[in-house]
Amino acid sequence: MTTNNELLLRPISDLMKQRFFIPSYQRGYRWTQRQVTDLLNDIAEFQKNSESSSRKAFYCLQPVVVKQCGEEWELVDGQQRLTTICIILLYLKDIAAILGHSGYSLRYETRPESATFLSNIDSEHADDNIDFYHMNQAREAIDAWFISRPPVYKLSFLQTLLNDDEAGKNVKVIWYQLSEQANVTEVFSRLNRGKIPLTNAELVKALLLNAGNFSQVTELSVRFNQLRIAQEWDETERRLQQEDFWYFISNHTRESNRIELILGLVADSLKSGISRQDPHYIFLSFAHYLEEMHQDPERIEKVWLLIKQRFMLLDEWYRGRVTYHLVGYLISNSESVIPQLISESESCEKKSVFIGRLKQRILRIALPGLAGSLSRERTDRSTQIDATISALTYPERSLRPLLLLFNIAILLTNKTSSTRFPFRHYKLDAWDIEHITSVSSQMPENISGQKAWTEVMREHFRPHNITEKGLDPARSAQHLLFKRAEELLLEEPFDSEKFEAYFSDVLNEYSRTPQQDRDDNIGNLTLLDQSTNRSYRNAIFPVKRNRIIEADKTSTFVPPGTRNVFLKYYSSNVHDMTFWNTQDQDSYRHAITDVLTVFFDGATYATR
Structure with missing residues (x-):
């Protein structure tokens, strides 16, 4: 027994x-x-x-x-x-x-x-x-x-x-x-x-703690090493249970056995020949490796050291502010990049070289058209980036990674700030590319959506502490839009044709930018979590701005770039918070260009 x-x-x-x-x-x-x-x-x-x-x-x-x-x-x-x-x-x-x-x-x-x-x-x-x-x-x-x-x-x-x-x-x-x-x-x-069933993590742990795999001759020494590995295993699992750390290295929700991510990285490096499609690929890779090393008395210690080294490297990246943001960005784009990053890290003698290679990879994702041709000179680099992002229009796939990078780079290029981008929020919430100024193509198509939009507008235009008789000319248009919203909502059945006219009038009243200029260019796009987005989708700029401020007040994470946009942080004229105009869009685009120009210092540039 x-x-x-x-x-x-x-x-x-x-x-x-x-x-x-x-x-x-x-x-x-x-x-x-x-x-x-x-x-x-x-x-x-x-x-x-x-x-x-x-x-x-x-x-x-x-x-x-x-x-x-x-x-x-x-x-x-x-x-x-x-x-x-x-x-x-x-x-x-x-x-x-x-x-x-x-x-x-x-x-x-x-x-x-x-x-x-x-x-x-x-x-x-x-x-x-x-x-x-x-x-x-x-x-x-x-x-x-x-x-x-x-x-x-x-x-x-x-x-x-x-x-x-x-x-x-x-x-x-x-x-x-x-x-x-x-x-x-x-x-x-x-x-x-x-x-x-039994998980790979449970099977590997049992394999490592199997008394028959230890070379010690006394039962006491075997038991001591079993307890030591078990304790270190549990400590690693506890670290992986910390949400900020887990969502830095993973894009997937997982409640238990998170150590399998580390075990999988080690299994890949063992090159056992076991098919990755096998549900027990990780366990079988370790079992095969230990069988191959059956004559080595230190085989368990060597395998456990491989696991600890993989974990400690990820933990080191997490603790470093620069590596946290650069590696976190790359993993957010694809978790499968981790083995490549490990290999690259091991091949770099200096950390600065590794940082440069990370930025190289980021450039290929966020601005693929500039990969291999980015200028070393800052002025030329700025011109290249501005021309590239000016040509982007919604809904191009590169917009999301570009705007994510902008929000991360804002934090990273501020040398005096210790704030970190919360990858946990980014991965747990569904994130959207949102128009700053609503466009006609965003008009709700179903009755429930049209009613909800009209209710939002009614509340926004509702006169507070001002009688109709005392309204000044600057507010008369708002009062009229309030009355029209009330009338629309009282009609049964709801009149979609009247709604379409109302929607168009509101957008025209609250935009000073020609329709063709405000639709889908980078100056009218920002990154926002879907729950906040749904709460004001298709609304006019001042409504969106108020919702962003309320979210920020309640500690709902708002990306720094998005918050800055709705506070008109990048705009030269901040006296008018009612409109998001062409000048605002240009200022925002220039801000993106400036931040990314600084960020890509230290990347690998083209030879010129």
């Missing part, structure tokens, strides 16, 4: 003559014909692909979780897979006997008749109970699958299924043996809650 959970890869041939029992807390066999056929197809595909592979290639089944009980194994998880393999072996038992294999046995703790039926599946009794039915369905699926292939194929298939490790090119299971102290019903409940 083992006092610790143990984990290893075992070929199916190792299971022959073993005795398993299905405990009472489990339901019976329930695999469908489709699932059985999928398993057969997967093994057949592996067999075909392995013809040109090394002898060490193998096909891996999902984990089998067991606990030793005397001469038998209590099957905690993996019943469906082992039962299906058992039915295949019984179907091919004559050929298996020639190869010297007699299979393994399965019994059901509370359903002994199911074991009897399994050993001799009889279609006439298939409807006697639900276990019999599914076992018979599996047997028929196996029969139909082999009938469609040449008779000699049965031998080659069985050899693949039952080859030992010496012969290679075989089928294995992830064998997870519970300790004698383990509570099997608790383990079963955890594994099957929501049908969640």
